[in-house]
Ligand code: GN1
């Protein structure tokens with residue numbers, strides 16, 4: 376184990392009034408962006424307590440202080456509304472200087488409690504998890520539906536501006552810094568064909584057809600801690616990208632992940648597609664929690680959100696592959712290309728099922 380990381384975790388912990396000393400830690404590997412450690416503190420001979428220590432990725436988040444400001448604001452807004460047994464929203468501990476982040480060796484760190492008896496899923500068959508995930512992300516939107524938008528920074532400008540995402544991809548194709556474009560002609564043709572569709576929600580927003588809302592913007596269900604026994608949602612995590620956005624993208628990104636019949640980076644594309652039963656269960660949970668505040672146009676564009684965000688995500692993976700894998704952490708050569716191909720296949724399958732997707736939303740609206 377890297378000795379310097381132990382040293383760093385100790386240094387970080389010194390900035391907090393924690394009740395004990397570090398006894399052990401493990402690295403959590405499911406996120407693509409930040410570095411996350413589960414840290415065990417020894418309090419006395421009989422007591423131990425677990426925390427999460429996380430290093431913010433400053434290649435992705437150029438202004439970590441603004442990210443942490445947003446998280447604090449969300450916490451202040453939602454805290455009074457959340458009752459004892461409700462699904463919570465993660466917040467970070469204040470350090471000895473009253474800040475919810477700590478800088479060590481020029482790196483930004485934050486610390487929170489480890490939520491006991493919690494579990495996250497990268498792939499699941501149990502429909503209770505789908506309902507829970509839909510409910511948790513719908514409720515998240517509902518809790519923030521009256522939050523003044525001007526309290527939040529746009530921490531990654533144009534994060535889900537799919538028109539700009541398409542432009543960036545085609546610019547990278549022109550640059551082709553590593554000569555990888557020749558491998559991905561078919562994939563590029565897909566984006567060429569769907570470039571207009573990908574921009575459709577951005578256009579509707581520009582025309583004022585639906586409102587901007589405070590959204591999560593990274594609604595994979597592994598960003599919800601669930602109760603290991605009951606599978607009810609305990610806590611929404613990964614608030615780094617909470618900022619003004621579209622409900623359709625939060626719904627859509629969740630479907631991209633939860634509705635896939637395979638994992639996000641499946642290489643056997645015959646396994647990849649939209650699971651309509653999972654889609655329906657997620658939608659049922661989401662619409663239950665969102666009752667009363669979505670506009671008819673927002674409801675009408677939810678399914679479109681799933682298609683558009685899946686195309687967007689595919690484009691981001693492909694761009695990163697062409698650019699030498701600088702943004703998303705990879706675990707094998709070609710990993711971002713595998714991810715892109717999987718997302719393209721999923722988007723194609725969604726297009727085939729599009730009418731059904733819309734009907735299911737109508738059923739619960
Ligand atoms: C990244 O936090 P993490 O690694 O789960 C990314 C999301 C992508 C997702 C794809 C800040 O999320 O936008 O949808 O990977 N986060 C950021 O799995 O870019």
Ligand code: MG
Pocket residue numbers: 406408593613615
């Ligand atoms: Mg994230």
